[in-house]
Amino acid sequence: MDDSHYCPHTPEERGEMLDLIGVASVDDLFASIPEELRARTFNIPPGMSEFEALARMRELAAENGQGIVPFIGGGYFDHLVPSVVSHLAGRSEFYTAYTPYQPECSQGTLQALFEYQTAICRLTDLDVSNASLYDGATACAEAAMMALRVTGRRRIVVDGCVNPFSRQVLKTYLGNLDVEVLEIEPLDGLLNRGELETVLDDGVAGLLVQNPTFFGTVDDYSSLADLLHARGALLISSVYPVSLGLLKTPGEMGVDIAVGDGQSLGNPLSFGGPSFGFMAARKALVRNMPGRMVGETVDGQGRRGYVLTLQAREQHIKRHRATSNICSNQSLCALRGLIFLSSLGRDGLTELARLNRDKSEYAKARLEEIPGVSVLRSAPTFNEFTVSLPAPAGIAVAALLGQGVAAGVPLSTYYRDSERLMVVTVTEKRSRREIDHLARQLEVALCG
Template sequence: MKMSDFLPHTKEEISEMLKVTGFSSVEDLFSDISRELRPKSFNIPQGLSELEVVEHLKSLGLKNNVHLVNFLGAGFYDHYIPAAVDALANRSEFYTAYTPYQPECSQGWLQSIYEYQTAICELTGMDAANASLYDGGTALFEAVLMANRITNRNKIIIDNAVNPVYRSMLYTYTSNLNIEFIETAVAHGQSLRADIYKHLDDKTAAIILQNPNFFGAVDNHADIVKEAHDCGALVIQSVYPVSLGMLKSPGSIGVDIATGEGQCLGNPLSFGGPYLGFMAVKKEFVRKMPGRIVGATEDKDGKRGFVLTLQAREQHIRREKATSNICSNEALCALKAVIYLSLLGKNGLKELAEYNYRMSELTKSFLDKIPGLEVKRSSPTFNEFVVCLPRNAEEVVDAMFKRGFACGFPLGRFYKDMGKYLLISVTERRTASEIELFAENLKEILCS
């Protein structure tokens, strides 16, 4: 099939366009490309009808393992998404919109971003939020740069129980920057204070913590925040938004910059994205915050309106002084998040968090009965916890996969001395009967 078979123009129209442009053939349009560099063939298969395309896509979709009973988390969670989220977010006026450069034409979009920012502030207990970060790891990276700008220091202390994916992204993004990273240890699931304080000094820009941490352990970081502030350093805390229905918010313990992954707020797992990073800060730092910020204002007639404010991107007025080069608009994911939070409401989020916690504790009680398996209980947890198996966790994961279960994350992939440890997550999607069946199958595999 020739490339021309995919073009809508007739031979007469092509001839007319060539005549106007002064070329004798379509090939002449590519004369600047040397002949040896031109494609010999596009190798495009014959076209298909709409019906054939739909059936082909369905057959590809059937290759996905969409029917696994999911106990896998590790930063990305299988939460239920109410039907209203997609029904509202998929309205054409939302999903076709892009960057709202012209506020007079984008009031609906700007208000949705403003409401999202408000929801994130209420959720985290912080003063201001932005609305244009790619994911939780990117948000953490931007928080580090922000801390460097605020303190004029370049040393970062990072807890070893911060998500390893985030840490890897952080090191990659900063590889050409003059930033010193020091990883500190974890003891029994908790941030090791003595290790953190040993490295804390007047060169420290920030301490990075996570709550719950990668192992699912819940910690109260208020004492670390105080020590950091006494030393002139900031505290960045990465949080799991659903857990904030139960746990203390970052703002309530004095955290300076709160970040996290917003996928769990109405966005599907979707094989890795698109996701939604959020960032919220204290008011005093808002001018150092990257990305888009939508503000409420009034027009000349006194009517309420919305605009992009404190614009700090390189495409805007600050250019080389920009605080970020974030270019993509994550507002559709942010819209899903604010719809999700609005549907739940304050009490609904609390109920959801408590239910997640209860189902996680129920799962622990079933797993306690399996010989040779140890549920780690050195720290309180939310909906994710670690178990130690009598054999290699990767092997167990593969065996459970064949039985229809994504049974958790093998920690040996990121922590070399934890080959027998498995990280298990339980959300509201899991029923008591599924949990019981999960435990039965795991027992059979471990005792065989």
């Protein structure tokens, strides 16, 4: 191993350290790693100048697909990001700010997080919000753990219409605990309410649903909230924040905990991250919320100030009293969400949601003109919908990708007996021309 250019220690110093720990060579430190899994070489090319490195990076970036029109959603969405979002979030006061452990030095950051919490409460129509979480999937898992703590029960019921990635993270979170995760198979892209009633008993801590679902369908869970509350359980809903410009809010449905991913609120796709997770809940549950919460107060002179009112992880409080060990709340991404919502306002968010819905409806009509293509119409949709094709969806997606169109998400990756099903997503960025091009290319791929 040639590390002479990168290791600050002399060969003599390295020899002394190896002698002290009783190892003959640096390579012996990696002896526990199977030979076939070890790095073949650590030889790094000579250094480059800044100009050369940038040129090489552009050369590598050019190998990526360029100009592909995405009709892919499934949790991450190609939305417009107003210029004001990056402009304000990139200011040094925010961009270089660290965790606000000392409130007297962090009033700007704390106020921004307080305003973020206010925006999330207004968006979800719930009482309290924490200062954001890592992402939407971990927010689902944290909400499930909240339900377990609040009720003292050991079973979580999950609708199979919830994003498969969120369900996988949830199982990972709870995998080593004495907890049962019970999934309900979807019925026509919706929660199978009949099956839910058969499994809902006094041992269930909560039900996790998603609106709109991974299939794109929209549901009203108001009656479920009453059913669960009568059994002493909680209703958790993962929501697509942009859709709340049109759809019934979690608060209106009687949801106890609302969570979701904030990528669609002013954060770019960036190959899948980073974004932020949000969580809002009824006030009665505030003591069981993970992460931290910013509160407003006054100082000794009566001036307004902000502090971390609740801090629920073991870094801040006694380990046995911690409700979570969540470590990152992606506060800069959450700030982008606040700026995005503030720049649009209530009416702007409604108009944005309406554009998504209307363009999606146009795409539905165009795709149904193709022989053999049908749209799942078991329920209304927002900006995602499931189509049934006369051929395997994976083959169609691969064919369209060669024509510069990412047509959708084949459901066979996540669900049984769905080889011909595909979820198509249409955001406000998709033009009529792009939707028509999708329809033409899909017809060519399917019908020749």
